[in-house]
Amino acid sequence: MYDDEDLAEIRESREEWESETLDPALERHGERQERFATVSNQAVERLYTPEDVADLDYDEDLGFPGEEPYTRGVYPTMHRGRTWTMRQFAGFGTAEETNERFHYLVEEGQTGLSTAFDMPSLMGIDSDDPMALGEVGKEGVAVDTLADVEVLFDGIDLDEVSTSFTINPSAPVVYAMYIALADQQGVPREELRGTLQNDMLKEFIAQKEWVVPPEPSLKLVTDVVEFCAEETPRIHPISISGYHIREAGSTAAQELAFTLADGFAYVEDAVDRGLDVDEFAPQLSFFFNSHNSFFEEVAKFRAARRIYARVMDDWYGAEADASKKLKFHTQTAGQSLTAQQPLNNVVRTTVQAMAAVLGGTQSLHTNSYDEALALPSEQAVRVALRTQQILAEESGIADIVDPMGGSFAVESLTDEVEETVMNYLETIREKGDGSMRDGVLRGIEEGYFQREIQESAYEYQRRVDDGEETVVGVNQYDIGEDTSPDLLHVDEERAREVQLARLERVKEERDDKAVAAALDALRDAAEADENTMPTVVDAVKAYATMGEIMAVYESVYGSYQESITVA
Template sequence: MFDEEDLHEIRASHEEWQAETLDPALDAHGERRDRFATVSNHEVDRLYTPADISNLDYEDDLGYPGEPPYTRGPYPTMYRGRTWTMRQFAGFGTAEETNERFHYLIEEGQTGLSTAFDMPSLMGIDSDDPMSQGEVGKEGVAVDTLRDMEILFDGIDLDTVSTSFTINPSAIVIYAMYLALADQQGVPREQVRGTLQNDMLKEFIAQKEWVIPPKPSVDIVTDVVEYATENTPKFYPVSVSGYHIREAGSTAAQELAFTLADGFAYVEAALERGLDVDSVAPQLSFFFNSHNSVFEEVAKFRAARRIYERVMTERYGAESGAARRLKFHTQTAGQSLTAQQPLNNIIRVTLQAAAAVMGGTQSLHTNSYDEALALPSEEAVRVALRTQQIIADESGLADIVDPLGGSYAIETLTDEMESEVMSYIDEVEEMGDGSIHDGVLRGIDEGYFHREIQDSAYEYQERVDAEEETVVGVNKHTMEEDTRPELLHVGEKSATRQIERLEQVKEQRDDEAVAETLTALEEAILAGENTVPYVIDAVKAYATMGEIMQVYEAEHGSYTETISVT
C-alpha cells in the first residue's frame, strides 16, 4: 500500500521525532502511566504510522463497503441509506405490562422490538412450576402459552415490525408461537421478520442456561435453521451471540473468536443436514458486545467481517455475497455499568454506542443507566433510546461510511485482532480434528472455553482491585452519598396474575388435542424428523412451554456440566 522508499523515509523521520521531540517531553513531563492498554489488556502504542500497516493490501484487506472482504461495511451506503435498527430490549412482569412498554417505545421512535424473557421461560418451565417461585416476570416477561404471545403483541402488526427474541433452550417454542400468531393475523410466513437468539453453544460456553445436552441442543437449533431457510426467509433463526461471552469476562478477541467458531459450527451442522451453504448462511446473524475501549471495539467489528468473509469463502465455498457478508446486532456492555453514580453509565453507553456505529452495526441496543440496579425505568429507557437518536441525527457519525478506515491505529488494531482471533479458531479446529463443530463440542466438554474466559475475568478484576484499571465512581472519583435513581419494581401481583391466566388456559383448552400434539412431537424426535412443525401444532393447541420442553428432555435426557481440570 505504501512505496518502500517512502516507508524508509517515514521510519527515519519517526526515529528523529522520537529523539528530538518525544524524548525531551518524556524527560520533562513523563506520561500518565507506564503502560497503556485496552479493557482486554491489549497494549496499545503511543503512535501509529504507515510503517505499522506496510503489508496492508487495500483491495484484499479493505476494499469498498458492500464488497468483499466487507471490512469497511456490509452495504455500500451504510447509514446514509438508512440508519441501524434501534432495538431496545424490553420485557418484565406479564404480557400486558410488556405490551404497554412495547407501545411506549414505538411511540418514542424505536424501529424494532426486542423481547426479554423471565428465567422460567428461558429455562423452558412454566410459571406454576415450583422451580419458578420468586422468578416469574422478574427479569423479563413470562410466556407460558400462545395466549401470552397474543397479549404480548396486541395491537402490533407482525407485518410491519421486526422482533428479536433473546431466548435459547426454549427458543423453538417461542419461534413456533410467533409463527402461530402470524397465522392468526393473516401474515404470510415468508413476510415474518425478526431474529431468534437460539444460540445453544454460547449457553454451554458462557451463560449456562440449558435443558438437554449440547449435541441434541445443536440439533434443535438446526431444526429451526432448516425450517426458517425454507419457510421464513426474512427471519433470522439464530443470532450467534458473543455478547454473553464478553459479559462473562472474556477479552474482545476471545468474544469474537468463540462467537465466530460457534457460527461456523452451526454452518457445519446445517451442511451435515444436507443444506446448501448459500441458502443457510444468509439466515445467520451475529450479536456482539460493545465495551469501553472504543478503538478496540471498532477494530473488532471490522475484523469480524473480514474473517467471516474469508472463512465462509475459503472453507465452506460460499459464493453469494449474502452468504459471505456478516451482519450483526450490538448491545452496549452491561458488565461496564456501575451501581455507583449510575448517571455515569449514560456516558459509558454513549461511547460504546458510538463505537458500534463506527464499526458498522446493523442494529443496536443501548443499555439504560439504571440497569446495574434493576430493570430499566421508562425514563432510563427513553434516555437510552435518545442516545441512539442523537448519534444518528446530530453527531455526524452516520454520515461517513467506515469513518475510521485508513487510520494507522485502527488498521493496525484490526490486523492484530484478526491474527489473535484466527489463532483461537485454529486451536478449536485442531481440537475437533479438522471440524470446528466437533472442536466446539469438545471444548465445551473439556472446559476449554470456561477456563479461557475465567482466566481473563480474574485478571481484569485483579487490575481493577489494584487500580491499574480505572472504573470511575468505583475505584476512582468516588462519592459517599446515595446516588440511586427511582427504580422499577416488579411485584408479586404480576406472578399471581400470570399463574391465574395459565390455569385458565389449561381449563379452557382441549386436553386431548394437546396430548395428541405432544405425542406427535415425541414420535418426530424418535424418527429424526424436523420438529418445528410439530411444535407449531402443539402451541396452537395451547400446550405450555414446560410441557413441550419436557418432551425433548424425556427423549434426550438432562445435562449437568462437568469441567475437567488440566
C-alpha cells in the first residue's frame, strides 16, 4: 500500500524519532518491563509503522466486508445490519430448572438459547447408571430421554428460537431428540435453527470426552452433517471448536491451527462420503475463545477468515461464496476467570467480548463473574448479558465495519498469526500424506496435539508463577480477603431424585418391544455402514434412553482408551 519512496521516508523519520525522542525518554524513565508479549507469549513490538505491512496487498489480503478473502468480515454491513446473537450458556439441575432459566433469559432480551449438559449426558450414560452417581444435574442439565427434552423446552416455540447444544459424543442423540420434539410441535424440520457442537476430533485433542474410537466418531459426525443437509438446513451440524483447545492451554495460533485442521478433516470426510462441498460447507460453523490479549485476539479472528476462504477454494474447490465464509461463535475465556476477587472477572469478560465484536463474531457468550466458583447465579448471568447489551447499544463499537482494519499493529499481527497457522496446517497435512483428515487422526494417535498444548500450558503457568505474567488479584494486587459473592446452589440430591423418577416412569410407560426394534434397527444401520441418524430419530421417539442408544454404538464400534504418553 506504500511505494518504496514512501517507505524510505518513513524509515528515515523513524530513525530520527528513535534517536531524538525515544532514546532520551528511555534513558530517563525506561519501560515497565524488558519484554512485552501476549498471553500466547508472542512478542509485541513497541511501535508498528507502514514498514510492518509493506507487503500487504489490499485487494488480495483485505478486500471489502462481504467479499473474499473476508478478512474484514463475512457480511458487508456486519453489526450495523444486526448485532451478534447474544447467547448465554444455561443448564443445571433438572429440566424444569433449566426451562425456568431459559424463559428468564428470553425475557431479559437474550436472542439465542445455549444448553449445557451434565457429565452423564455428555458421556452418553443414563442418570441411573452407577457411573452417574454424584454427577446428575451437577454441571448442566440431565437428559436421558425425549421426555426430558419435552420439559426442557416446555412453552418455547422451536420455530422462534435458535438453540445451541454443547455436547459431543452423544450429540446425535440430542439432535434426534430436538427433531422429535419439533415433529411433536408440528414445526417443519427445515425451520429449525441452531447449532450442535458435535466436534469429536477436538475431544480427542483437548476435552477428553468420548465413547467410541476416533475414526468411528468421525463417521458419526459425518452422519449428522449428511442428515442435517437433507433435513434441517438451518441447523449447523458441527461447531468446530477451538474454545476447549485454548482452555487446555494452547496459544492463540495453536487454537486456530488445530481448529481449522479439524474443520478441514470434517470437510474431507464428508466429500469422501460423496457430499458436494457446496451443499454442506455453508452449514459448518466455528467456536473460538477470546482471551485477554486484545489485539492478538482481533488478529486471530481476522486471520481465521482469510485462511479459511483461501483453503476452501484452493484445497477443496468450493465455489459458493457461502462455503468460503467462516462464521463463528465466541465465548470469553473461562480459563482467565479467577476465584480471587471475582468481580474483576467482569472487566476481563468485557475486554474479551470487545475483542470478539471487533474481530467480527456472529454470536457471543460472555462468562459470568462467579463461574470460577460455581455455576452462575441469576445476578451474574444478568451482568454478563448486560455487558453484551451495553457493548451493542452504548459503546459504538458495533457501528463501524472492521474498525481495526488498516491498523499497522493489527494487520501485522494478522499476518503473523496466518503464517504460524499455515505452518501448523502444512505439518498436520504432511502427517496424513496430503490428507488433512488422516493427518489429524494420526496426530491424535501420536499425541502430537496433546504435546503441543501441554508445552504451551506449562510455559504459561511458569510465567505466571515467576511473575512474568500478571494476573490481577492472584499474583499481583492480592488483598488477602474472602471476596466470594453469593453463589448459585443446586440441590443435587433433589435433582437426582427428580431425574430418576422421570426416567423410571418413562421406562414403565414406553413400549419395550418398540424400543428393542428401534435399537436393533440402529445396530443394523451401524453394522451396514449406513447413516445412523434416521434410526436414532426413531429410537428417541420410542423413548429409548441416551445410554441405550450410545451402548449400541459402543457394541458396534468398540470403546476407546487413550494410550499415548504425553511427555
